[in-house]
Amino acid sequence: MRTAILSARRAVPGDVRRAEAEELRRRLAALLRSGDTVCAYVPVGSEPGSADILDSLVAARIRVLLPVAREDDAGQPLPLTWGDYRGELVAARFGLREPPAPYLPAEAIGTASTVVVPALAVDRVGSRLGRGAGYYDRSLAMADPSARLIATVRDDEVLDRLPAEPHDVPMTHALTPGGGLVELR
Template structure:
């Protein structure tokens, strides 16, 4: 699969997600929430987790965010914006408060303003990212806009990067580019937390 272009892979993966029945998607979201306990090695009580609100067919749920908040004490969610030229800017961040999400751009749910600067990612002890796929080497395939590529430079060096994907989206190999930031783990409904990017 590593020889297939990223654009073709994105199209195939999005089509496959679209074929997943709603009850299967809900069961997978529940399983992801149950795997939060496996993240205890990274966060304990007064830590910060950066996560995301799933949109469309992305794995995850509000329940997962609530469980992360109970585990860590603080969850930051991304706020995506573009510059005047339409180019993606580094993600800003806002505190997750249950029941307080607002509609943002591109159909995303976001924390309400005021937002923190992109450097707030450096406060995170753990970062959960949406992905279309991740491979065993830690290469993450996102949607292609580059918001996370522009943002991950601000992360604290040792903070684990966890791509949240369906089990079928943990692949042997993906095409990579020099700017790709490798993931340290994948979180899937069936396998739970899986180390990637390690020899």
């Protein structure tokens, strides 16, 4: 399933991808208010969205925390730590971009009213299909229980049913370019 979704994403023409990214930017900005804290991410490759979303949130005086992925000495993923986005990104492992140090502890996710999560797909009850490494699985349980957990996907990536594991934290919403904020569960 991951391979099929990634292949379909890569086939999306650039002009469609840019239009969808702008629509996601507009829709996310409408959900947040000045003074809010949001945990977001920097889209890479064919992921929906763009880094322009981050700049527009900061311009609206929204605090943006970005994830920093690290592993323990045995190579196992650790919960994400977070860095304040101030307009600067540095190259990171896995082809990612992240804010420069200093970093906040993993528990900083608990300060966000909204957590925007990368996903390959999400189903109508909130199960999220990620890349499979487990960084978000280790982190989302630390989010504020009242926070919106939003999977960002393309419109056709909101599915009826996905497999789920007991440790998966369900998403409360999906954000799509065409459908906007979709309540799950």
